[in-house]
Amino acid sequence: MSTTGAVRVLSLYEGFFAGGARILHSDVVAGLAAGGAQEHHVLSLTSSARRDGSVQRAADDGRYRSLQAAGVRITAFDRVAGDRPVAPEDFTADELAVAAVAIADADVVLSLKEQPLSLVVALERAAMLPDRPLAVCLHRSDPTHSGPALEWLRHASASGAVTTTIACASSTAAAYAAAGVQVAEALVVDNGIDTGRFRPAVRGEKRAIRARLGIPERAPLVLLAARFDAMKDPGLFLRSVALHAARRPDAHYLVCGSGMTMANPGFASLVAASGIPAGTPLHALGLREDMPELYRAADIVALTSAFGEASPLCLAEGAASGATPVTTDVGDAARIVEGVGVVTDRDPVRVAAAWEHVLAHRGALRAAALLTRPRWDRSRMVEDYRAIVESMQLRDVLAA
Structure with a gap:
């Protein structure tokens, strides 16, 4: 002692x-x-x-x-x-x-x-x-x-x-x-998670956060919070963006995490190979310390990991902030999002379709996610x- x-x-x-x-x-x-x-x-x-x-x-x-x-x-x-x-x-x-x-x-x-x-x-x-x-x-x-x-x-x-x-x-x-x-x-x-930090936006807050990011208030926003690593499979996310953007040209896509920036040649190469339509608003922000605000601004928190995940924090943090989780079936992800999100195959067609499903049922899914906040504290x-x-x-x- x-x-x-x-x-x-x-x-x-x-x-x-x-x-x-x-x-x-x-x-x-x-x-x-x-x-x-x-x-x-x-x-x-x-x-x-x-x-x-x-x-x-x-x-x-x-x-x-x-x-x-x-x-x-x-x-x-x-x-x-x-x-x-x-x-x-x-x-x-x-x-x-x-x-x-x-x-x-x-x-x-x-x-x-x-x-x-x-x-x-x-x-x-x-x-x-x-x-x-x-x-x-x-x-x-x-x-x-x-x-x-x-x-x-x-x-x-x-x-x-x-x-x-x-x-x-x-x-x-x-x-x-x-x-x-x-x-x-x-x-x-x-x-x-700290549910005091990861909370839903109050009146006017989401609009202000999006304004700082250059994202329209009512535009669909899909967020991937992950480092640049094969485990996270950013290529799958970007290929899904290419398909989804062709269907929803009003949508914005935000990626953040270490190495998730166009200054990283590896990430830039994946973007170029993904087939994302020219002019698609892809916001590659790199490493950030303002994750609670980014979750509050998002409609969807995506996870496209291929392996290695156990109990991904981003899914709980996003759900507690009002974003709907859409994840591949890795680790305990399916258990985490049960009743509040969507589990999808590792196929860009299926991922993009899951995003569209969430956007079509956004109100009910957001309400369900916010009801689960106490269990994540x-x-x-x-x-x-x-x-x-x-x-x-x-x-x-x-x-x-």
């Missing part, structure tokens, strides 16, 4: 860069730290990231700043996150020493996804890993796409270094169990995590 009696919790991050899992975990940490019964520290394996066609400094990231504002201490190794996670053999002796002290000073350790477990494996190999209960927070429905990190998780769970997994979706828990990850305790905590998620951390710490004390 700390001198204040608070439970000391260390979270391991691969780095600070755009992504739903980082948003969610940082929200959990900030919420837990605010209660005063827990002290939180984050150890990031990197201080910047080269991702999605851009370089992102940790100190510029919204999650980094929100954690600092919540009084969470952050330590970051002077490394750049790239196309592959930091491997166990990459760590220096000094980095291992810093990590060993940070873990020894904690009562409970949480790993944001499996990538940071390279550090745990490295500490085990060097006989420097302190004996602390460690939970891995899992956010994929297809662990085979996590590269070498899956083997690090298998190793750490087999050795007993990882005692618990906390999955954000039932599909995630099942996928990792099938992939050979066996732990003493496998838990599921559904994602939650993050307070339930934070309390679930609080109970898990305290249970892990108590079991460790009793076992000592």
Whole structure:
């Protein structure tokens, strides 16, 4: 225990860069730290990231700043996150020493996804890993796409270094169990969002937001909030835009997220190949920090992911803001949008038809989405995590 009696919790991050899992975990940490019964520290394996066609400094990231504002201490190794996670053999002796002290000073350790477990494996190999209960927070429905990190998780769970997994979706828990990850305790905590931030527009607000974006007040607006990554399949979204725009020339389409900008040659190439009619209003905004406003402006929040999703935050955030979710059948997406949105095949014809169906039934679907707001509130998620951390710490004390 700390001198204040608070439970000391260390979270391991691969780095600070755009992504739903980082948003969610940082929200959990900030919420837990605010209660005063827990002290939180984050150890990031990197201080910047080269991702999605851009370089992102940790100190510029919204999650980094929100954690600092919540009084969470952050330590970051002077490394750049790239196309592959930091491997166990990459760590220096000094980095291992810093990590060993940070873990020894904690009562409970949480790993944001499996990538940071390279550090745990490295500490085990060097006989420097302190004996602390460690939970891995899992956010994929297809662990085979996590590269070498899956083997690090298998190793750490087999050795007993990882005692618990906390999955954000039932599909995630099942996928990792099938992939050979066996732990003493496998838990599921559904994602939650800040329904104070993600709320429907008040009178005149939607018009003002759209005016700033150059979008007419009554134009249909389809939003894709995703990073530029094969997992998100932006090509499917753009091909769907091409078909839908031919039918609805009044519609506007907005994409945002890291790398989702014409300045990224990869994205620009996909736009050129998609067949989108000339003059179609496609707003490619790149990385944004004003997501609540963008959701309030939208009629549809689209998700065209091909794999890897578990419990996509954008669907809940969009629905809570009044936008209707239209998603491919990935992870727990179908369960999330049941009764409030549409699940479609991974076919641009079907996707475009689903968008048109939603626009034709917009009023009823929006009303249904807004009725679900209470079930998405993050307070339930934070309390679930609080109970898990305290249970892990108590079991460790009793076992000592």
